[in-house]
Amino acid sequence: MMTMMNGGGPASRRAMGRIGLWGPPGSGKTTYLAALNIAVLQSRERQMRLFGTDDSSTDFLKANTAQLTRDRVFPQATVVDQSLSWVLSMDQEIEVPKRPWGKRSVTVPVEINLDLLDAPGRSFTDLPAEDSDGGDGVDDSRLFGDEDGGDFDDLAADPSQDVMDQLSGCNGLVLLFDPTREWQKGDMFNYFQGTLLEIAQRRMQGRTEADGRLPHYVAVCVTKFDHPDVYRRARRGGYRSFSPYDPYLFPRVPDEFAEQFFVDLVKEADRGNAELVPNALRAFFRPERIQFFVTSAIGFHLNKRASRFQEQDFMNVVPRGSGDFQIRGPIHPINVAEPLLWLGQHIAEGR
Amino acid sequence: MCAADARPACPVCTRPALPEPYCECGWQLRAARRLGPVTDELRADFDRRLAAARRGYDARAAALITAEPGRLARWIRGGAPDSAQWAAARRDAATAAGGAIDEDLARKELATALRGLEDGAQALIIEIGPEGIGITRASMGAAGTPLFDADQPARLWPELLPGLSGHPDERMLQLAGGPGGPGRVALRNRVDEVIQALYGDRVLVVCRPAGWALLEEAAERIALAFPGSWLLRVAAEAAAPGAPVTLGTLTASMPLLHGYGVVVATVDPVTGAVAPATQPLFQPGDVPGAEALVTLRRFPGDRERATLAVAVDGAWSAEPHVVAVHTVPQPELPIYQVSAVLDASGQVRFTGPRGVTEHSRPWSDVWAGVPRQVDVRPTAVDLVCAIELAGEPAQVSRRRELVRELLEELRREYPEDASPRVSVIGCADHRYVPGEETQGVVRGVPLGSLADAVTGLAGLRGEEVAYRDAAPLEDLLQRAHRMLARAPDAGRARRLLLVAGRRPHPPALKVGAVPGAVVVHPCPQNYDWRSLNRRLGGAGVRTVVVADAPPARAARAGFWAEAATGGLHRLSGTTARAVGEDLGLFVRDGQRTGLPLRA
Numbered sequence: 020m021m022t023m024m025n026g027g028g029p030a031s032r033r034a035m036g037r038i039g040l041w042g043p044p045g046s047g048k049t050t051y052l053a054a055l056n057i058a059v060l061q062s063r064e065r066q067m068r069l070f071g072t073d074d075s076s077t078d079f080l081k082a083n084t085a086q087l088t089r090d091r092v093f094p095q096a097t098v099v100d101q102s103l104s105w106v107l108s109m110d111q112e113i114e115v116p117k118r119p120w121g122k123r124s125v126t127v128p129v130e131i132n133l134d135l136l137d138a139p140g141r142s143f144t145d146l147p148a149e150d151s152d153g154g155d156g157v158d159d160s161r162l163f164g165d166e167d168g169g170d171f172d173d174l175a176a177d178p179s180q181d182v183m184d185q186l187s188g189c190n191g192l193v194l195l196f197d198p199t200r201e202w203q204k205g206d207m208f209n210y211f212q213g214t215l216l217e218i219a220q221r222r223m224q225g226r227t228e229a230d231g232r233l234p235h236y237v238a239v240c241v242t243k244f245d246h247p248d249v250y251r252r253a254r255r256g257g258y259r260s261f262s263p264y265d266p267y268l269f270p271r272v273p274d275e276f277a278e279q280f281f282v283d284l285v286k287e288a289d290r291g292n293a294e295l296v297p298n299a300l301r302a303f304f305r306p307e308r309i310q311f312f313v314t315s316a317i318g319f320h321l322n323k324r325a326s327r328f329q330e331q332d333f334m335n336v337v338p339r340g341s342g343d344f345q346i347r348g349p350i351h352p353i354n355v356a357e358p359l360l361w362l363g364q365h366i367a368e369g370r
Numbered sequence: 371m372c373a374a375d376a377r378p379a380c381p382v383c384t385r386p387a388l389p390e391p392y393c394e395c396g397w398q399l400r401a402a403r404r405l406g407p408v409t410d411e412l413r414a415d416f417d418r419r420l421a422a423a424r425r426g427y428d429a430r431a432a433a434l435i436t437a438e439p440g441r442l443a444r445w446i447r448g449g450a451p452d453s454a455q456w457a458a459a460r461r462d463a464a465t466a467a468g469g470a471i472d473e474d475l476a477r478k479e480l481a482t483a484l485r486g487l488e489d490g491a492q493a494l495i496i497e498i499g500p501e502g503i504g505i506t507r508a509s510m511g512a513a514g515t516p517l518f519d520a521d522q523p524a525r526l527w528p529e530l531l532p533g534l535s536g537h538p539d540e541r542m543l544q545l546a547g548g549p550g551g552p553g554r555v556a557l558r559n560r561v562d563e564v565i566q567a568l569y570g571d572r573v574l575v576v577c578r579p580a581g582w583a584l585l586e587e588a589a590e591r592i593a594l595a596f597p598g599s600w601l602l603r604v605a606a607e608a609a610a611p612g613a614p615v616t617l618g619t620l621t622a623s624m625p626l627l628h629g630y631g632v633v634v635a636t637v638d639p640v641t642g643a644v645a646p647a648t649q650p651l652f653q654p655g656d657v658p659g660a661e662a663l664v665t666l667r668r669f670p671g672d673r674e675r676a677t678l679a680v681a682v683d684g685a686w687s688a689e690p691h692v693v694a695v696h697t698v699p700q701p702e703l704p705i706y707q708v709s710a711v712l713d714a715s716g717q718v719r720f721t722g723p724r725g726v727t728e729h730s731r732p733w734s735d736v737w738a739g740v741p742r743q744v745d746v747r748p749t750a751v752d753l754v755c756a757i758e759l760a761g762e763p764a765q766v767s768r769r770r771e772l773v774r775e776l777l778e779e780l781r782r783e784y785p786e787d788a789s790p791r792v793s794v795i796g797c798a799d800h801r802y803v804p805g806e807e808t809q810g811v812v813r814g815v816p817l818g819s820l821a822d823a824v825t826g827l828a829g830l831r832g833e834e835v836a837y838r839d840a841a842p843l844e845d846l847l848q849r850a851h852r853m854l855a856r857a858p859d860a861g862r863a864r865r866l867l868l869v870a871g872r873r874p875h876p877p878a879l880k881v882g883a884v885p886g887a888v889v890v891h892p893c894p895q896n897y898d899w900r901s902l903n904r905r906l907g908g909a910g911v912r913t914v915v916v917a918d919a920p921p922a923r924a925a926r927a928g929f930w931a932e933a934a935t936g937g938l939h940r941l942s943g944t945t946a947r948a949v950g951e952d953l954g955l956f957v958r959d960g961q962r963t964g965l966p967l968r969a
Binding site: 199248323333334337338339348 | 760799802803804834835836837838839877878879881885886889891892
């Protein structure tokens with residue numbers, strides 16, 4: 020649920036809304052949330068502030084931020100459902116009606132309440148639980164730099180009805196897509212389809228939108244842009260670009276190319292049907308309410324001597340002798356706050 | 371007296387009397403007539419003078435033979451001379467032998483005459499001595515050593531002059547000029563008979579001992595027969611008066627014109643080319659009977675018998691000129707000594723160590739079997755032992771143990787003053803942690819003594835794995851290159867032993883085409899293992915790699931293949947000896963030279 024407020028006066032506006040985090044097991048939801056605080060502080064484009072509305076939310080923010088920055092390890096996976104509430108405050112430019120007709124842009128202080136439901140990814144399975152190692156002896160829940168998939172024995176066999184109810188009631192959804200997992204397991208569409216149908220069933224019951232679509236705004240985040248295999252494809256496919264305003268010259272994939280990049284990524288998978296996801300999204304959600312983003316929670320390694328991105332040494336994750344991974348240096352999240360800002364702006368504008 | 375000499379003989383020297391009033395021996399043969407009868411007094415005086423003359427004549431001949439007046443008294447007419455007569459006889463003998471040279475000078479003159487021989491030329495050495503006349507042909511061998519060959523058996527005096535006494539003492543007296551010797555004509559005829567058809571590019575006539583009348587006459591006759599010949603009159607050995615003088619001993623006792631040495635192998639530290647050289651054994655001028663002791667060194671790792679070949683010191687065109695070939699067992703210690711005696715020119719006898727035997731094959735066969743290039747470098751070697759220190763403790767321990775065993779082998783096989791210079795270095799993992807990435811990960815001891823290397827190895831302890839997929843082998847290569855880069859200035863061979871389990875870090879991140887493939891972080895120092903391998907190889911550094919478990923195709927491609935220019939081993943299946951052979955520190959079985967080294 021997101022509430023938008025501007026700083027007092029007749030022009031102040033406030034809208035209530037909720038943003039749900041949606042993604043298969045091991046897609047990096049907890050890490051994404053932990054990196055959000057860093058992304059907010061590093062934002063140069065606008066001044067933003069993020070803070071918790073209750074102790075658990077504040078504690079979550081503190082603990083996971085410390086893990087990323089001080090301990091340089093990935094946060095542990097969320098084991099039980101947690102309802103977190105933060106406030107993201109910023110200056111936001113919105114369009115407001117202008118009498119007698121038309122619209123005008125105004126910059127107003129905005130506060131967005133972010134009620135995020137961080138349910139374990141297991142909740143989104145549409146099929147009976149399978150072994151976490153897929154039967155090949157490899158713990159697939161432990162992917163590149165990702166948090167542990169958690170102890171699934173503690174979860175109910177059936178998907179959490181509460182989670183589905185809350186997701187269906189959200190105004191905005193952040194859908195996390197891990198391309199490295201898709202190459203290995205090819206189960207993205209399974210997770211997506213099952214949850215989508217649950218959401219549609221709950222949201223469409225008794226109320227039908229004019230165009231028959233769900234009213235949600237959906238930010239699809241292709242994660243792990245810093246992974247060598249993902250980055251390589253962005254580079255080879257010509258999706259990579261650099262911003263002259265970025266002093267570190269970290270590469271990015273512009274948002275307008277993010278969906279095509281997603282399609283190219285899923286083509287690499289030998290199995291799975293993730294290429295159906297964009298069509299399914301457009302079938303159930305309004306196209307103008309769907310935006311793809313290419314993100315990285317921890318970003319690329321920054322060579323201190325060079326003080327900018329170096330092509331020959333960009334991995335910010337290091338395999339340790341014990342087999343797990345450690346974050347190599349300071350994190351520079353890429354496109355972590357931007358999906359929430361987009362959701363917040365559009366939900367606030369009511370478009 | 372020979373029938374041919376039918377003239378009256380001198381009553382003193384018994385030679386045919388000359389027409390002159392005095393005989394050569396000094397006896398007055400004729401005098402003016404004197405008036406009056408021959409009285410008893412005159413006769414007695416004559417007999418007295420004749421007896422004295424005879425005694426003196428015989429004593430002078432005896433004095434040429436011996437210093438003891440009584441030894442040949444039996445053959446002196448008139449009995450043993452008194453002390454005054456003997457003293458006079460000794461003076462006369464010294465006068466007769468005057469101008470003679472001693473044995474040493476005779477050998478030198480002989481050596482000078484032989485040195486002047488041209489290639490293919492022959493010298494004729496005719497010795498006239500108490501036994502008879504000996505003829506020896508001499509030539510200079512290809513190595514500049516004289517080669518003596520008896521032309522024919524010596525012609526003994528009893529055969530040449532049957533009229534000589536059958537008793538050896540009386541015969542010597544006759545040869546020295548005593549009574550009863552053959553006439554001059556008979557002697558000349560026999561001498562001419564002996565030397566007819568003889569030929570030599572250079573002729574040396576040796577009369578020994580000088581002063582003996584018949585020997586001197588024979589020598590002079592022979593010298594005249596060969597114009598341009600050298601006549602050497604050699605005095606009898608002063609230290610052994612009366613000792614028998616044997617024909618052939620002069621040539622047999624000739625000193626060496628050139629030194630002799632034991633053939634050793636030399637190995638070029640850079641190319642490994644094998645060349646022969648000599649370790650001095652006998653010096654020029656050493657005479658038969660000289661003894662020598664030479665210190666040799668065996669090839670590292672070679673415990674087989676070695677060939678002891680004695681060659682002439684000097685400039686060879688292709689291979690040494692060998693005069694003797696033996697074999698010797700080589701001991702446990704790298705250094706050993708061999709003792710020898712010079713029996714004669716070209717004859718060397720080894721007296722130690724125990725077990726020296728004559729070689730069953732000629733030198734030409736032995737030399738043909740010596741490899742002309744070997745991998746082993748017995749001298750001037752710089753060795754860097756580089757160890758990956760991170761890993762399972764047991765595995766790291768095995769790597770360290772291999773290096774320790776190698777150092778121990780080096781200590782056993784190399785003498786201290788020829789030991790390789792050894793460095794032992796190890797690497798811990800790169801730590802991709804802020805503030806620690808660029809820290810050095812290599813530690814150890816620089817090139818130095820074996821003892822220091824052993825101590826340094828003990829100080830290299832195992833480390834925990836901090837980075838799973840690679841080890842800083844590129845840092846080890848960089849350090850090794852830095853240490854070995856200067857070696858060529860000293861003409862040293864350079865060797866690198868790398869003992870590791872994981873592959874190195876690349877110089878830059880490289881993402882493969884297969885999704886999910888392991889991506890290895892680059893070296894924080896930007897060291898490029900491929901470039902370092904090329905530089906090491908280009909600088910002539912031979913690298914042997916011992917890997918914990920090299921991949922199946924490691925020998926053909928990848929880091930292991932490119933690095934292991936000297937050989938790739940699996941840790942569990944190799945030995946320090948095998949590694950050392952590939953490094954060129956120990957001789958391989960198939961590359962034994964069979965020769966010793968200089969100590």
